Amino acid sequence: MHSGRLKVDEYRDNFADIHPPLSWHEARMASDRCLYCEAAPCITACPTHINVPSFIHRIATHNIDGAAQTILDANILGGSCARVCPTEILCEQACVRNKEPECLPVAIGLLQRFAIDNRSENHHPFTRKASTGKSVAVVGAGPAGLACAHRLSRFGHDVTLYDAKPHSGGLNEYGIAAYKLVEDYAQKEIEFVLGLGGIHPQYEKRLGKDMSLDTLRETFNAVFLAPGLGGSNSLGLSGEHCQGVEDAIKAIDRLRQTRQLNTLPVGRRVIVIGGGNTAIDIACQSKRLGADEVTLVYRRGAEDMSATDHEQAFARDNGIRIIHWARLSSIETVEGHLKAVTFTRTQINDNGLLKDTEEHFHLPADTLYKAIGQHLLEDCFAQCSEPPAIEAGRIATDMNFKTSLDNVWAGGDCILQGDNLTVQAVEHGKQAALAIDRFLNDERG
Structure with a gap:
C-alpha cells in the first residue's frame, strides 16, 4: 500500500x-x-x-x-x-x-x-411547541435518529440523542462516498437540525456498554432505537484477517474523516467483494485515490446487484472492472500480507439456487475490501433484562415501528422494513416520532 x-x-x-x-x-x-x-x-x-x-x-x-x-x-x-x-x-x-x-x-x-x-438562512423554518414535560431517548444519530429527534422536538418533547461515534450523521457522515457529500455537508445539515432546540446530543455513548436499554426505559418516557448495523459480515475464509483485507465501511469511514487525501494509503491492485452501493463506493474511491487496478466481484448477475444500474454504470465509467458470477474461495498470503485471491465461477442450478462450478480463476491483489453486508450488533442488549424481539437478525417492529417492548420504537437499517436507503431511514424516524407522540399524549391524557 x-x-x-x-x-x-x-x-x-x-x-x-x-x-x-x-x-x-x-x-x-x-x-x-x-x-x-x-x-x-x-x-x-x-x-x-x-x-x-x-x-x-x-x-x-x-x-x-x-x-x-x-x-x-x-x-x-x-x-x-x-x-x-x-x-x-x-x-x-x-x-x-x-x-x-x-x-x-x-x-x-x-x-x-x-x-x-438557496433558502434564506435568516430564520429557522420550524419552531417548537410548548414543552410537554415528556422526554425521549433516541439511540443513534444517523438519518432515522435525527428525523425522529427533530419531529419529537417540534412536538415539544425533550430529546436526548445518543451516538457511539464522536459526531452525529451516521452513514451520511461516516459511510457515504466523499464525492457525494462534499464540503462537510453532513455536519452543516446536522447543525441546522439541532438548531430547532430541544435536542441534546450525547456522543461516544454506546448502547450495551455505556448505557443499557433498561436504564433508558426507566429514565425516559419513550425510546427510539436507530443504532444502524455496526457489524460487518465475515467471509469465513482462512487469511481473512491478514494485512490488506479490510471492511469496506471502515475504509470509507477513514476516507471521510481524512482532510489530506494524499496521506491515505491505497493498493495498486484492489479487489472489492460485494454488489451493493458500499461496494461501488469503495471501488470508485480506491480508483480515484490512485489504485492502478480495481476489480469488483459479485457472486450473481448484474440484475441481482443491490446497487442501481446508475451506480454500476458509474463504476464502469470510473474504470472499475466488474466480474459477475464468481465467489471468493481462497485468500493467499505471504508473511501475513495479502498476495492473491482465487475465485470459483458460480451459476444457478435447476432449483434456482446458486452453486459452484469447476471453473476457477486467480487474481493478484494487495488490497481486498469486504462489502458483503452488515449485521446488528446484538451485544447492544447485553446489559438488558428484556431485549426487544429480533427477527432475521434485526429488531422486529410493527408497521408503526413499535418493538415488542411497550415504550420502545426502532427504525433505520436496524429493522427489516425498507431497502436501507437514507430517505427510507428518514421516513422511519418521522413515522416513529408520530407514533411516539400519540403514545405520550395518551400517557398525559
Whole structure:
C-alpha cells in the first residue's frame, strides 16, 4: 500500500461534487418542465412523500423559501437526500416526462438540492411547541435518529440523542462516498437540525456498554432505537484477517474523516467483494485515490446487484472492472500480507439456487475490501433484562415501528422494513416520532 500517488489537484478533482448544483437559469429551465400532475406519481415514489409538484412550482415562481419549506416538512434531511438518493429508481423513474417523445424525467433531485441550498438562512423554518414535560431517548444519530429527534422536538418533547461515534450523521457522515457529500455537508445539515432546540446530543455513548436499554426505559418516557448495523459480515475464509483485507465501511469511514487525501494509503491492485452501493463506493474511491487496478466481484448477475444500474454504470465509467458470477474461495498470503485471491465461477442450478462450478480463476491483489453486508450488533442488549424481539437478525417492529417492548420504537437499517436507503431511514424516524407522540399524549391524557 502506498500514499500520495496523485498530484494535489488530482485529488481535489477526483473528490469534487459529482453532481454540481444547478444555476438559477438551469433551475428555472428545469422547473418549467414539470407538468404539476394532479395525481403526481413522483409523490408516491418518494419514501418521505415530498409534494414534488408543489415545491417545483414554488421554484418556478421564485418562492425558494416556500419550496424548501415544502421539502423539509416531509423530509428534514432533504438536502442530503437530494445528493445521495437513488432518484433514478424513485421519484424520477415515476416522472411522467419519461414517456415519449422526451423520455427524460424532470431533474427532481437537483431541483430539491437547489431549493434547500438557496433558502434564506435568516430564520429557522420550524419552531417548537410548548414543552410537554415528556422526554425521549433516541439511540443513534444517523438519518432515522435525527428525523425522529427533530419531529419529537417540534412536538415539544425533550430529546436526548445518543451516538457511539464522536459526531452525529451516521452513514451520511461516516459511510457515504466523499464525492457525494462534499464540503462537510453532513455536519452543516446536522447543525441546522439541532438548531430547532430541544435536542441534546450525547456522543461516544454506546448502547450495551455505556448505557443499557433498561436504564433508558426507566429514565425516559419513550425510546427510539436507530443504532444502524455496526457489524460487518465475515467471509469465513482462512487469511481473512491478514494485512490488506479490510471492511469496506471502515475504509470509507477513514476516507471521510481524512482532510489530506494524499496521506491515505491505497493498493495498486484492489479487489472489492460485494454488489451493493458500499461496494461501488469503495471501488470508485480506491480508483480515484490512485489504485492502478480495481476489480469488483459479485457472486450473481448484474440484475441481482443491490446497487442501481446508475451506480454500476458509474463504476464502469470510473474504470472499475466488474466480474459477475464468481465467489471468493481462497485468500493467499505471504508473511501475513495479502498476495492473491482465487475465485470459483458460480451459476444457478435447476432449483434456482446458486452453486459452484469447476471453473476457477486467480487474481493478484494487495488490497481486498469486504462489502458483503452488515449485521446488528446484538451485544447492544447485553446489559438488558428484556431485549426487544429480533427477527432475521434485526429488531422486529410493527408497521408503526413499535418493538415488542411497550415504550420502545426502532427504525433505520436496524429493522427489516425498507431497502436501507437514507430517505427510507428518514421516513422511519418521522413515522416513529408520530407514533411516539400519540403514545405520550395518551400517557398525559
